Amino acid sequence: MPIRKLQSGKYRVDISLGIDPITGKRRRTTKIATSAKEAEEIYYSTRRKFHNGDMPSVKRTAYSFSELVEKYLTLKKTELKSSTYSAAENIVNSRILPYFKNSTIKFITQREILEYRESLQKDNLKHTYINKIMFYVKDIFNLAIEENLLSEHPTKRIKNLKIKDAFEDDIRFWTPEQFQTFISIFDEKKYKDFFKKVYYTFAYFTGVRLGEQLALEWNDFNKYSLEIKVNKTLTKIKQGDDFLVTNPKTSSSKRVITINKKLASLLVKWKSHQKEGLGKYGIEQSEKTRIFKFDYKTPDRAYLTNFIKRTCEKHNLDIPPISVHELRHSHVALLINRGEDIYIISQRLGHKTTTTTYDIYGHLFPSRQKELADRLDELF
Structure with a gap:
C-alpha cells in the first residue's frame, strides 16, 4: 500500500x-x-x-483513442468513395492521431480538444482547414457515442472557427490579360508545349475541376454540338502512379457544358497531335483515350501546378503563379465580370445550388448599390 x-x-x-x-x-x-x-x-x-467516475478531472476507461480511430477508419472505408476515404484517412493519420495517440477516450474532455485546436492555430493553418480537421475529430467521437463508449460528446459545445472574408482573402485568379501573358509563352510546334496550351486553356475557359478534366475521354467531346460531358472524376491513388476513376463529387456534378468554338477547334487540333505523339510511345489512340494524356503517364495536380510556378519564374512573367484549382476560380471571375447569371455559372461549375456558388464567390459579384441609386434618380 x-x-x-x-x-x-x-x-x-x-x-x-x-x-x-x-x-x-x-x-x-x-x-x-x-x-x-x-x-x-x-x-x-x-x-x-x-x-466510480466521480472525479471529473480523471475518468476511467481502458479504450484507447488509437483503437477508436482504427475502428472509425475501418467503418469509413466501407461507407465512403475511395477518393473521399483517402482524404479522410490522410487527415486522421497525419493531423489527429499523432496528438492523441497516447490517450484513452474518456480522459479527453472539451478542454483537451480546445487545446488541440489551439495547437493547429499555432501552426498557422487556415480556419477552413482547421474546421475540416475538427469535423473528423467530432465524427470520431460520434462513433464513441454510438458504441456506448462515452455518455457525453466532448465536442458538442465546440463551434467552428469563424471564417471572416475567408474566400476574399484566399481566392486568387487571373484576368484574361494575365492568362494571355501566361499562354503566349507556349510553342505550338513542340508536342508537350501544345499539350500544356490546350490543357490550361481548357481549364481557364471551362472551370471544370481537375479530377473531372483528367478523366475526360474523347467520346465525352462532341465537336459538332461543342459539348463536353462531365460524368466521372480521376483520383490519384496514395501510393504509386495509379489512378482511380469514380463518379463525380456530387450528383449535380454530372453535367454537360458547352464550350466556345475556338476551344473546340483547339481540342480537335490536339487530338491529331496526340495521336501522333502517343504513337511514339507505342500507345494507340481511341475514343476511350483520355483527352489530357500526352505520354504513358497521366499528369497530376502537383505536376500541373508546379509547372505554372516554374514557368512564371523562368520567363519572369509579371503575374502571380496560381494553382490549377485557381484556374477554376479564374473562370468564375471571368463569367461574373462579363455579367453572366449566377444560375448559369452554378450549373457550369456543377454546384448543387446557387447558394453554394454565392457562398464561395459572392464577394466577386459587383455591388448593386450604384444601380439602385441610379434608378432612384429617375424618380426625382
Missing part, C-alpha cells in the same frame, strides 16, 4: 489516478493524514471515487 510514515509522525498517501490523456504519463496525487487509519480511509475513498 502506498502509505508512508513521515518523520513528523504524519502519513503521506500516494495515490495513482490513471494516465494523462495527452502525455500518456501516469497521474498521481499525494495527501497527508494525521494517522494510519485516516491515511487508509483517504486512500480507499479516493480510489473508490476514481473507479
